[in-house]
Amino acid sequence: MELNSLLNHTSEWLKGTGPNADIVISSRIRLARNLDKFAFPQRANNKQGEEVLNAIEEKIKKLDYLKGVTIFRLLGMDSVDKQFLVERHLMSLEHAQKSDSKAVAIEEEEVASVMINEEDHIRMQVVQSGFNLFEAWNIANKIDDSLSKELGIAFSPEWGYLTACPTNTGTGMRGSVMLHLPALVMTRQIDRVLAAIAKLSFTTRGLYGEGTQASGNFFQVSNQVSLGHAEEEVIENINGLIRQIIEQENQAREVLLSRNKPVLEDRINRSMGILRSARIISSQETIELLSMVRLGNDMGIIKDIDRRRINELFILTQPAHLQKMDKKKLSSVERDIKRAELIRNKLNLV
């Protein structure tokens, strides 16, 4: 698979189906693993890094559970290509910063991917559409099992999986759920909800993980502690919290409808109207307007569009995607024009 061929489709998890897909965009399981005979990436020299990369690469190619997997080495990769992979949530911003001995392995439908030599030797992720952490865990667990069989993994009977950062030690697992909470934001309840999440030792992040701001009413909630609990227990804990947030978002949507339906309908339809007609539009405005359109679609206020098309636009309108589609570097102004054109094409087609 060529990197460019990713442009021909969007990730499977954007399909907009699965449990509670009106509020939960996606569920993600990430596992951190390290080889037992090598220093952690930040401590390893170039030679050691290459050895780790070669060893993992070799095994990944043979795995049954990674259908049509391709491994992309970051060394020599164009910066737009790197950003493109970040925008697709296939690798972290941090991973894209340096290139030496780093790679990312991508399964053809982008359900599973593996970052090699990020903070840990192996950072595997499995993403599912909707509220479905257990299914993501099942897939990740199988990949992990067969990979562990082939590679000597750093594991302590007392501490569990050993990781570069102690917060990941134990299961090495992080479960994350990407939530769309426009009604909690509009009814000004979101700060209370986020404070409650923080108190319960969960973290909230923006669309692109650690260090990114929440925007367009999207919030990624994940477990903070990985030590001292079995994976299923951790997932059940997250699920319990997410179920409560979903209930509160649903209640807030009801409140919006019953208190002032015309105002809600106005805001949603104007958002669609602007997206369908703008000639210049920023990434930030796009996310905010698409958030309203998604809400309108979920609540039956906008009917002539499907959820997948909206989900896809969040990714396709990102800077590197626009430049890959246009096959050249674009200035910020040129991107704003191309973005508006793409959105019009996608939304006026229907």
Added chain:
Amino acid sequence: MELNSLLNHTSEWLKGTGPNADIVISSRIRLARNLDKFAFPQRANNKQGEEVLNAIEEKIKKLDYLKGVTIFRLLGMDSVDKQFLVERHLMSLEHAQKSDSKAVAIEEEEVASVMINEEDHIRMQVVQSGFNLFEAWNIANKIDDSLSKELGIAFSPEWGYLTACPTNTGTGMRGSVMLHLPALVMTRQIDRVLAAIAKLSFTTRGLYGEGTQASGNFFQVSNQVSLGHAEEEVIENINGLIRQIIEQENQAREVLLSRNKPVLEDRINRSMGILRSARIISSQETIELLSMVRLGNDMGIIKDIDRRRINELFILTQPAHLQKMDKKKLSSVERDIKRAELIRNKLNLV
């Protein structure tokens, strides 16, 4: 003609044709006349006021030049009906304040109308689409001639036509041109232009005449002095000024196109997008967005709509028009919803 039947059409001058109709909405000639045997309206008692009203009414009905004229007395007229006539520019806000002995005579296509017992006994106006003051003057002059033959008009060989306010004495004529100057506003040249107009002894007003603010980039320019010049001379003076303003607005439009066409196209298309999708919209926002759409249409940026439809919407979306169409009183919120609905129907039809 019933007052309600005015709802079945819009005024002839909204057709959006005539010289320079891309910048000049309409040209209006107003003549102030008084009967020589009666006190001015503000000095007259009820009985005198009624005598004046009856005398003028009787003559107007017989005039050849007022096709299908109907006279509406203001006494007992519903406040929404009065506002409706003001919104159509058929009578002044001032005329609508009091009702006794007041009336307005309306020619069936709304080209000519006569307010009776406003500030003067007779305030006649003739409106033409586009930049066409001389044609308006020709029509007004014929109506005035035949009316003067029938009624004794207050005229002094030294001062000319005598009027309640000395500023109108002389010809009793005011020529007004309604201009749409969005490019001069957007390029921040409008203050300089308005200052120049004021220095030349012309006045600038908003959409609804004396005391109203300019909004949506509309400016009504008219002569301040009525004394000491023949009518044709006054009109030629206004025309000279208007020709200069038209040239400056055209230059400003060229500047907008050449400097930043995408920004202009974005603003115009977004305005249309919002108008086509909003569910709640105020009168002020409507005027501002329609102004952009009119500019877009005039500059060939928006092609699927004709100028008459845009011109009409400025009038049809006014509060009394919405209530007349809906056949009941509407609260401000209800009007904002009805207005959005009407605009969607008119703009999505095309």
